[in-house]
Amino acid sequence: MRIQVTRTGGLAGRTQRAGLDTADRSDAPHVHALAREAVAGGLRAPSYGVPDGFHYEITVDGRTVYCADPKLTDSQHELVSLVLREGTAQPVQRGLAGGN
Amino acid sequence: MRPVAHYCTIIPPYVLDQLAEQGHEPAQRSLALDLAHRAARLQAIAPTPPAHHLTRTIRDAHHLQQAPGKPVRLEGRPPARDGSVNRAYDGLGATFALYENIYSRNSIDGNWLPLDATIHYGQHYDNAFWDGSQMVFGDGDNVIFTDFTASVDVIGHELTHGVTQYTAALDYHDQPGALNESVSDVFGSLVKQYALGQSAAAADWLIGAGLLAHGVQGVALRSMKAPGTAYDDPRLGKDPQPAHLNDYVDTSDDQGGVHINSGIPNHAFYLLATALGGNAWERAGQIWYDTLTGGRLTHDADFTAFAKATVAAAKARYQDESVANTVTAAWSQVGISTT
Numbered sequence: 001m002r003i004q005v006t007r008t009g010g011l012a013g014r015t016q017r018a019g020l021d022t023a024d025r026s027d028a029p030h031v032h033a034l035a036r037e038a039v040a041g042g043l044r045a046p047s048y049g050v051p052d053g054f055h056y057e058i059t060v061d062g063r064t065v066y067c068a069d070p071k072l073t074d075s076q077h078e079l080v081s082l083v084l085r086e087g088t089a090q091p092v093q094r095g096l097a098g099g100n
Numbered sequence: 101m102r103p104v105a106h107y108c109t110i111i112p113p114y115v116l117d118q119l120a121e122q123g124h125e126p127a128q129r130s131l132a133l134d135l136a137h138r139a140a141r142l143q144a145i146a147p148t149p150p151a152h153h154l155t156r157t158i159r160d161a162h163h164l165q166q167a168p169g170k171p172v173r174l175e176g177r178p179p180a181r182d183g184s185v186n187r188a189y190d191g192l193g194a195t196f197a198l199y200e201n202i203y204s205r206n207s208i209d210g211n212w213l214p215l216d217a218t219i220h221y222g223q224h225y226d227n228a229f230w231d232g233s234q235m236v237f238g239d240g241d242n243v244i245f246t247d248f249t250a251s252v253d254v255i256g257h258e259l260t261h262g263v264t265q266y267t268a269a270l271d272y273h274d275q276p277g278a279l280n281e282s283v284s285d286v287f288g289s290l291v292k293q294y295a296l297g298q299s300a301a302a303a304d305w306l307i308g309a310g311l312l313a314h315g316v317q318g319v320a321l322r323s324m325k326a327p328g329t330a331y332d333d334p335r336l337g338k339d340p341q342p343a344h345l346n347d348y349v350d351t352s353d354d355q356g357g358v359h360i361n362s363g364i365p366n367h368a369f370y371l372l373a374t375a376l377g378g379n380a381w382e383r384a385g386q387i388w389y390d391t392l393t394g395g396r397l398t399h400d401a402d403f404t405a406f407a408k409a410t411v412a413a414a415k416a417r418y419q420d421e422s423v424a425n426t427v428t429a430a431w432s433q434v435g436i437s438t439t
Contacts, residue, residue, distance in 0.1 A: 010227045011254065011308070012245070012321050013281075013359020014336070051261040051272055051280065052229040055355075070167065070231055077165055081223075092353075 001028070003035055004090070005083040006057040009049070009068075018087030031082070035060045037075035042067050056080050150212035154196045157216045158185050165222040167236050172219075184249045188217045188237060191255030194295040198256070198287070199263070202294065202381050203389045208262040215259070219249060228254060230261040242313050244336055250310045254321075256291030257284040257307060268397040275402040277358035282365035286388055289324060290381045300373040300380040306330065324370040327363030343367040345403070345435030364434050365403060372430035376423070383423060387414045407431040407438045 004019040022028040038058055042065025049055055049068025056067050058079065067076050159169035160182075172185050179186045192215040199205040207213040217235035225238025228248035235258055237248045248254060261284050264270055270280040285307050293303045307330075308321030318331020318339070327341035341363030342348060348364065351357045369388060373380035390413040391397060397409050410431070414424040428438050 008353045009355065009359075011229065011248070011257070011359075012226075013354045013357075015353050048272060050229050050231050051264075051284070052227065052258065053231075054227060069227070069229065070165075070236065072165070 001032055001035060001061055002059075003031070003079070003083055003087070004057075004059040005080050005087065006092075007054050007080065007084060008057075009053060009055045011052045015092045016084060017090040017092050018084050019090055020083045020087035031079075034075050034079045034082070038067075038073070038079040039063060039065050041073040041076060047071075150214070152206070152212055154193060154200075154207070155212070155214040156189055156192045157214065158188050158192075159216070159218045160185070161218050161221045163220055163223050163239075165225070167218040167221060167231065168216065168234065169218050169220075182219075184219045184237070184239070184247055187247075187249035187252075188219050188235070188255070191249065191252045191291075192217060192235070192259070194252050195256045195259045195291045198291045198294045198381060202385065205263070205389075205393075208259055209266045213262075228258055230258045230265075232262075232265065235259065240311070240313065244313055244316060245311055246313050248311065251292075251308050251320075252295060253285075253288040253292040253306070254308050254311065255288075257288030260284040260287040263287070264392065267393045268391075268401070269399045270397070271400050272355055272358060274356035274358075275361070276400050277355050278361035279365055279401060279403065279406050281358045281362035282369070283388065283392055285322060285324060285362060285366050286369045287385070290385050293379070294381050299378060300384070301377070303380065305370055312336075322359075322363065322366070324363075324366040327367050341366075343434065364436070365406065368407070368430045368434045368436065371433050372427055375426050375430060383418065386417060387423075387427060390417055403436050404438070407436045411438045 001022045002019065003022070004017065006015065006017040008015045022031045025031060039060050042058060044065065046055060046066045047068045050070065053069040058065050058067070058076070154175065156175045157171055158173040160172045161167060161169035172182070173180050173189055196207060196215060207215065217237065219237045221236045221238050224241040226241050226245050228235070228237045240246045240248060264280055264283055270276045272280055288307060289303065289305060305325035306320035306323055309319060311321060312318050312331065316331065316336055317333040318336065320330045322339070322341060323330045327343040328339050330339040332338045340349065340360050342361065343363055345364055349357045349360045351360070354360065369384060373384035376383050387410055391406065391409045394413060397406065411424050411427050414427045418424070431438050
């Protein structure tokens with residue numbers, strides 16, 4: 001199972017993205033269960049959350065859901081913490097386009 | 101008395117009165133119920149008037165990601181042993197003091213809202229936020245960020261999200277979102293400047309000084325004086341804030357770059373405050389406060405609408421037209437025309 005988490009917002013407005021493949025993990029069954037629960041409790045579109053709150057995008061095997069602090073379910077909280085902590089950090093491309 | 105179906109009568113009371121006087125029994129019963137319900141309703145909705153003073157409560161989440169947690173310091177109680185408790189307590193007090201003493205605003209909602217904060221939220225939690233009714237502070241991961249109670253301007257920033265929520269209610273995306281963020285930076289910085297008694301010329305105009313962990317290359321999260329220069333670090337990247345509309349960042353991240361493009365109105369405020377001189381919370385702050393709370397700003401205001409509203413607020417507040425002209429000039433320097 002491939003899991004990707006992107007965290008945006010926060011007081012610092014910093015974007016972090018990390019991916020994790022459960023293929024080589026001994027705790028894969030646990031992570032799979034977490035991921036399924038996290039996706040089941042997620043929203044199909046980004047939510048407003050609160051000012052300066054973190055916003056999360058969780059993609060599990062190609063399916064993406066959204067959630068935002070402080071309304072994370074326990075499994076979403078555990079999953080995003082796990083992936084951001086132990087996953088492989090991925091580059092974040094900001095849609096830079098100057099001028100307005 | 102058994103509950104009957106005459107709860108919300110549609111019959112006007114004077115008709116009931118007349119019927120009752122004529123000995124109409126259901127009308128007498130209905131009238132009695134009416135009186136009882138009215139008395140109960142008055143009792144039920146009579147609100148406890150909020151105490152007309154600062155009321156702080158600091159609670160400790162003990163590293164669970166759940167607010168509010170257990171109370172650890174109440175208003176008027178002596179300092180705790182935990183520095184986070186006292187910094188949060190003092191920061192709430194400093195923010196209350198600016199709004200109360202300078203803008204005559206009675207707490208965040210203008211109606212003596214008690215100020216509550218939860219500290220030690222989550223584990224290594226790299227953030228602080230206003231959850232719609234109270235403050236939440238993480239401890240930071242100590243790799244990038246330290247304890248989020250460390251900066252009084254960050255506390256002022258977060259509580260100002262509450263003020264905005266109760267007043268202009270600026271949308272939290274794109275330009276109105278960047279304005280929402282900028283207003284929080286402006287008053288966050290003013291909380292610090294007022295607490296330290298610093299003039300616009302003496303202030304550091306930084307947001308989150310003291311928040312970056314040891315070894316991070318930078319001085320703060322943002323600089324209103326020089327947006328884009330607060331940090332440049334291998335792990336944190338480079339401060340992406342623009343100082344001019346020409347460098348506006350179009351992005352879908354961060355609700356449309358609300359923490360990025362806030363650099364533009366931030367810098368306009370800095371330019372105004374330093375051009376006017378003296379204390380930034382006086383004329384410059386008053387103009388921004390009048391704009392935010394005046395009731396004319398729409399929730400979807402863009403930079404131009406906000407800028408025009410500040411010029412109107414300056415004209416309304418100060419007879420000396422050089423003040424409004426200085427506001428116009430400050431916006432012009434960041435690429436925003438108010439004419």
